[in-house]
Amino acid sequence: MPTEIDISSMSPARFRSVLSADQLDEFERGIAEAQELLRGRVVWNVNSTARGGGVVELLGPLVAYARGAGVDARWIVIDGTPEFFTVTKRIHNRLHGVEGDALPLDAAARRTYEEVLAGNRAAIAARVQPGDVVILHDPQTAGMLDALKAEGATVLWR
Numbered sequence: 001m002p003t004e005i006d007i008s009s010m011s012p013a014r015f016r017s018v019l020s021a022d023q024l025d026e027f028e029r030g031i032a033e034a035q036e037l038l039r040g041r042v043v044w045n046v047n048s049t050a051r052g053g054g055v056v057e058l059l060g061p062l063v064a065y066a067r068g069a070g071v072d073a074r075w076i077v078i079d080g081t082p083e084f085f086t087v088t089k090r091i092h093n094r095l096h097g098v099e100g101d102a103l104p105l106d107a108a109a110r111r112t113y114e115e116v117l118a119g120n121r122a123a124i125a126a127r128v129q130p131g132d133v134v135i136l137h138d139p140q141t142a143g144m145l146d147a148l149k150a151e152g153a154t155v156l157w158r
Contacts, residue, residue, distance in 0.1 A: 002123050005050050005075040007060065009067035031069045043073045043133045044153075046124060048088070048140035050077045055137045076124060078141060084116040091139040117143045128153045 012031060016024055045063060047055045059075050066073035080088075086101070087109045093100030103109075121144045128134060130152025136142060137158055148155045 002046075002076045002078050002120050003050070005059075005063075005077060007063045007067065007073075007075055010061065010064040011068040012065050013068075034066075035070045038071050038133070041072065041131050041133060042129070043071060043135065044124070044128060045073065045075045045135050045137065046078060046141045046144070047075075047137035048078050048080060048085070059137070076127075078117075078120040078124075080116045080120075080140065081112075083112050085140070087112050088138075088140040095139065113143060117141075120144065121147045124148065125151050 012027070015027065019027060043066065045059050047059065049056060063073045063075050087105070090100050090103060090105060090109065091113075094105065124134075124144065125147055128148055128151045132151075132153045134148045134153045134155045135158065136144060136148075136155065142157050145155050145157055
């Protein structure tokens with residue numbers, strides 16, 4: 001089952017001391033625009049780990065500052081088997097032009113990937129409301145895109 005990571009909010013006001021007056025005006029306009037555009041919506045960030053790696057380093061502060069700016073931002077970590085993570089590492093390597101373990105991305109690998117995502121997909125889809133925004137991070141989560149779009153969410157994969 002996916003796990004929601006508890007993130008406290010951090011006020012973006014802390015940037016006031018390092019921004020010029022023009023930058024601060026633009027920053028505050030951006031916050032007001034985000035609040036208006038995202039009012040009544042949740043911004044879900046979905047990845048495959050709560051520890052280590054670039055996505056984790058990004059999500060902690062990103063979610064905290066979004067929450068501090070009045071945006072309902074959340075972070076969910078999917079669950080997976082060791083075999084699932086072996087397959088997704090293979091996908092990740094190939095996306096970056098690296099052979100990795102050189103094993104095939106065949107029907108068995110696809111089954112492993114899809115079986116693990118099925119339970120995660122259903123649990124996350126049950127939380128997502130029409131109009132929410134879902135940001136899927138890395139190959140581990142990409143297979144959930146269509147199902148979450150079908151729930152009426154705007155879905156991005158990065």
